[in-house]
Amino acid sequence: MTAPQTDPTPTKPTTVEYIRYRIPEDRSAEFLAAYSRAARELAASPHCVDYELARCEEDFAHFVLRITWTSTEDHLQGFRTSDLFPAFLAEIRPYVANIDEMRHYKATSVRGAGSAVPTLYEWAGGAEAFARLTEAFYAKVLQDDLLAPVFAGLAPEHAEHVALWLAEVFGGPQTYSATQGGHSHMVAELPQRGCPHGRDITEPQRRRWVNLVQDAADEAELPADPEFRSAFLAYVEWGTRLAVHFSGPDAKPPAEQPVPRWGWGAAPPYRG
Structure with missing residues (x-):
């Protein structure tokens, strides 16, 4: 596809x-x-x-x-x-x-996408699929010797918020933006939600994170076709590398910006 x-x-x-x-x-x-x-x-x-x-x-x-x-x-x-x-x-x-x-x-604010091609959110199976994904993922990380210290002390609603975040990232409803905020809000809220900000994530931890997300995707029965999984993994790589950056002790939260919207087969534009 x-x-x-x-x-x-x-x-x-x-x-x-x-x-x-x-x-x-x-x-x-x-x-x-x-x-x-x-x-x-x-x-x-x-x-x-x-x-x-x-x-x-x-x-x-x-x-x-x-x-x-x-x-x-x-x-x-x-x-x-x-x-x-x-x-x-x-x-x-x-x-x-x-x-x-x-x-x-110059482009105007009038823009959008048609429905001829499904979004990654639709292809994955909608909100239920991302709820299954985050439930499976956090069950795994809390039992993982390398990642358990990073994700210790999660708030009860954490997995639900991340499911909303991922759903919006992959083209679903803008529920996270409406109830929580944009990208900068997610990063700024990480310490309060027990997430990695300020914990200086290592590269081995990031690699384990990526692997466990993929395992959780299998367990949650997300689509296994190469096109979807390559786009899905591309976001996971992008997101975890940003998490490593923002977990540093001197990292500053990004400027106010909306939730990123991920599509088929490409990463965010290069900014040299």
């Missing part, structure tokens, strides 16, 4: 450039070939996030090129002044006169 990815963490705003072309039918093949070559320069640019050339189904003469840039300035002052631009321009120059529109756009 393949599915689109929704970025699970807030990112720096980007700029989307749309270039609309009207290409005669007898030039469409050479146009596509030219952009296939020009795309090498886009892919090599540190200012280009992604790109896609689409063709109209109703009128084959219409093409739309979408390029996501790290910013408008990075496009105009970065890519266009770089060593990559001359080769890019050489390929597309014959089609500049065929451009109907070339503008930069």
Whole structure:
């Protein structure tokens, strides 16, 4: 199963450039070939996030090129002044006169995902599946010689809160946000809930944590297909590594931000 990815963490705003072309039918093949070559320069640019050339189904003469840039300035002052631009321009120059529109756009707050592809939450089995997962996991860690000291003194409602957290992370209802808060709230609340913050988690403990989560997923009968488990494990790796960071004695809680939303097959965007 393949599915689109929704970025699970807030990112720096980007700029989307749309270039609309009207290409005669007898030039469409050479146009596509030219952009296939020009795309090498886009892919090599540190200012280009992604790109896609689409063709109209109703009128084959219409093409739309979408390029996501790290910013408008990075496009105009970065890519266009770089060593990559001359080769890019050489390929597309014959089609500049065929451009109907070339503008930069910023995203608005109106956004979302459709229901054509199930969320990880839905694929896992909903709230009941994550309740089973956390129940199985905490039963294991409290009996584990390496992790029991880390998770000692858990509040009675801890497993329930984590189940709500995971459900929201994987695309379920925003119950955790409504009743508890966002990501920073989870980290800030860790000491009060007896979680790892301030306990200086070691790498062996983190590795055991990851392994026990996977064992708990098996016991809770979460889907075992490779696509789901790879996405599930990717979040566990990401989350436990953050836990290691925030468990240090000098760690500061993150700035206010929403609960991360995890999708199929990709980690949060790289932030160098």
